[in-house]
Amino acid sequence: SYVLTQPPSVSVAPGQTARITCGGNNIGSKSVHWYQQKPGQAPVLVVYDDSDRPSGIPERFSGSNSGNTATLTISRVEAGDEADYYCQVWDSSSDHYVFGTGTKVTVL
C-alpha cells in the first residue's frame, strides 16, 4: 500500500516560515491535499491539488509537489497556526485514500 511520511514535529518562531514535508514514492505524479487540525476540532482543508487554496484560507499557506516530496509552506507564522497538519492523496493502484502520518507544528 502507498505510504506517506511526514516529520512528527516542526517548530517555528512567530513571523518565520514553516515547511512541512510529505514523502511518497513518485508523489509528484499525484494530487496532494493538506489539512489543518487543531486540538478537539475536525480537520480543515487548507491546500488542494498541490497548491490551490480554498476560499477563506490565508495566502500565507502555499504548497508544492515534485519528485518524491510534497511541501506545505506556512509563511509569516502566527500563534493560531499551531496545529497538526496532514497530507493526503488518492492511490489509483488500490483505489484507496491515504493520509500522511501527520506533523505537529509548534509556534515558539
Added chain:
Amino acid sequence: QVQLVQSGAEVKKPGASVKVSCKASGYTFTSYYMHWVRQAPGQGLEWMGIINPSGGSTSYAQKFQGRVTMTRDTSTSTVYMELSSLRSEDTAVYYCARGQYCTNGVCYNNWFDPWGQGTLVTVSS
C-alpha cells in the same frame, strides 16, 4: 452553507456494533461522494471507506472489509457508517467528510471538504 452534522457519542461493549449518522445540508446530496475517516486517541487520520449517495455503491479500506457497512437515505440526506465486532482498538473519533463531485462519469474535487464535527465511539467492557 455546506454542513455535515453527525450523531452523538456512543459507548459500546466489545463485540457489539455501532451505527453513526451524518446528515448533509446546503448542497445536492446525491452529487458528492461521502467518506468516513477515523482517528484513535492521539493518533493520525485513517480512511475507512467511501459511499456514492446517488447509487449507494461503496468502497472500503481493506482493513475494514467485512466489518464496516456504509449506507445512505436520500430522503433525509443522511449517510450511515456501521462498524461491527467492536474491539477496544476501535475507540476513536469517527468523521464523515464530503468527497468528490461526479457528473457524466467524470469526477472532480478529489479531496475531503468539509468534515463533520466527529463522533466519539468508546469501546469498553
